[in-house]
Amino acid sequence: MSILTNPEVIRVDQAGTYPTRVTGGDHQVWTKRAPDGRTYAAVYNLGSAPADITVDFDGARPVRDLVARRDLGRFRGSWTASSVPPHGSRLVRIG
Numbered sequence: 001m002s003i004l005t006n007p008e009v010i011r012v013d014q015a016g017t018y019p020t021r022v023t024g025g026d027h028q029v030w031t032k033r034a035p036d037g038r039t040y041a042a043v044y045n046l047g048s049a050p051a052d053i054t055v056d057f058d059g060a061r062p063v064r065d066l067v068a069r070r071d072l073g074r075f076r077g078s079w080t081a082s083s084v085p086p087h088g089s090r091l092v093r094i095g
Contacts, residue, residue: 008066009091012040027053027084039094040066045084054080057094064093 003009012032019032019042026047032040043053060076072079072092081090 003067006067006069008064008069008093012066012091012093015040022055027051029053029055031055037095040091041079041094042089042091043081043084044089045086048086050083050085052080052082053084053090054078055092055094061095066091066093 015032015034017032017034019030022029022031028044028046030042034040039057041055043055045051045053056078060074062074063072063079065072079092084090
């Protein structure tokens with residue numbers, strides 16, 4: 001399925017709020033708070049080697065990979081996108 005027709009990704013895009021950059025540099029984290037109270041996070045590896053990129057949050061929350069359309073489990077305080085390829089990204093829902 002194309003990311004452009006994935007309803008979970010489209011929902012994030014149409015949430016009506018702008019994302020906020022949390023970290024910069026080669027390993028970027030952007031978050032977006034939707035009107036329903038859920039948080040979405042996108043991580044970007046702008047570097048030239050695979051990288052682990054961590055998203056911090058409060059409490060214990062479920063994390064869902066929106067592109068793969070699968071639940072990743074429940075995490076406390078943070079979630080790490082492992083081995084994000086060079087110029088790659090991940091998009092998740094937290095909560």
